[in-house]
Amino acid sequence: MQKTNSIYASELAQKIDGKLYGPDKLLSGHYTYLNRAEAGDIVIRHWINDKGIKIAKDKEISCVITQNPHEDAVNVAKELDFCLIVTDYIEYATAYALNQTVKKYANDSIKIATTGTNGKSTTTHLLYTIFSDLGFKTYTNTDAESEGNTLIDPKVASELPEFYNENNGLDVITLEVSEIQGWDDRIMENHAYEMISALDADVTIITNASMDHINLLRSFDHLLEEISGAARAINYVDKSSLLILNYEDKNIAKMSEIVENNSNVDVMYFGNYDDDDRLLSVSYKPKVGIYVADELYIKYDDLPFTSMHFIQDIMAAICVCVYYNLDHKKVVKSLKNYKPLARRFIKLRENPVIIDDFAHNPSGIKLTIENGYDLGENVYIVDAIRGSRGDDINREIAEALAETLKNRSNYTLYITSSIDVVDHLNWVEPSEFNIFEETLNREGIKYTFIEKLEDTLIKVVDEAGDDDVILLLGAQGMDPASGILTKHDLI
CATH class of the missing domain: 3.40.1390.20 (HprK N-terminal domain-like)
Structure with a gap:
């Protein structure tokens, strides 16, 4: 090799x-x-x-x-x-390794980076699937756990040579990039900027901005500064390139100002369809489909999922397809047959509907619950407290639960520490549990706490009626849920 x-x-x-x-x-x-x-x-x-x-x-x-x-x-x-x-700064070493490896094995490849708080995994995986289905030799770093999207470890630099040799070449890299990263409360300053610069990206997608990684953030403005590093990275690339922005997130849309004086950078927006304003390159008309300019690109009935946050991911991916003039019919076929990443609003069962979703931050919690209310008469929510992630993120998640549920009556909320299925790296600390409980109590949200995830799942499936919906929310503490349900013949 x-x-x-x-x-x-x-x-x-x-x-x-x-x-x-x-x-x-x-x-x-x-x-x-x-x-x-x-x-x-x-x-x-x-x-x-x-x-x-x-x-x-x-x-x-x-x-x-x-x-x-x-x-x-x-x-x-x-x-x-x-x-x-x-x-x-270990990230300097990992970024240098990535840059040198890309130059060696993928210098002429299409290089796409996706960052933002939510949707980067799905958008990256959509692009990986589309390019692969169309015959491109495509590498991606994304997976169900999204553990390879950082400069902490040399995952991409290690895997690219293997991919190149196993596939006799490399046509496309579609990379998920964490919008902010660090460990032990030390932030890796300019993480998105460093990783996307190292990739030498041809296309950068920014999905949205909402509070996550609370222990690493000084403020929401700090988050925006970190995410804007993605636009700054592509602004310094001396070649034709593309910046794709979510027009519905005004903080993201404004990042076009970073590249407005750079004639090398094209900007494409995606968002909601407007009959009067043709600003958007790709847009969605409810119950009709996704448009490219004024032309219907893919019908609503052909979308692989119809929750709005996932439709935004599809629009971002379509922007790339349009930019590279990929075969329309083949792209639509790929989308129709798309199988999402594990735990991305996956339906595990009908009657009652059981939805498993990697909702691990406040905005993800809100989106999943709002979409869940369209699927059943009564909503049962099981949320796994984020163990060993700090008090702040758990306060934010509890507040998101409270804000979403406080004006609703037809819900039943269970919270669990998943003590039966998590290792010591994901144990719920007493302070994390206390802040979660105190926040829900202060907001007047009714809930039941059960320590073990297995006991919680068995109870909620037994209680829910055939016309109801069960939402399984959380990160590592909820990952084993589908296996537990399978073991008990509940899915």
């Missing part, structure tokens, strides 16, 4: 604001994980200890880059004459 572009360790350290320990050697391996690395490769790992250095030496890895050398890692690297680079 061919290797990435060569660079001396000292030069690499300089590019990523790092310090080199050990020999200054020429590096030419792939950027990857420790457990996937082969001889000559470069490992990026946000922490490593002396044992990890010894493992890397034994595997004949050429270099390890880390942010947190634990125990005696630095001294062991010196003793073993092993190349170790320590940087305060």
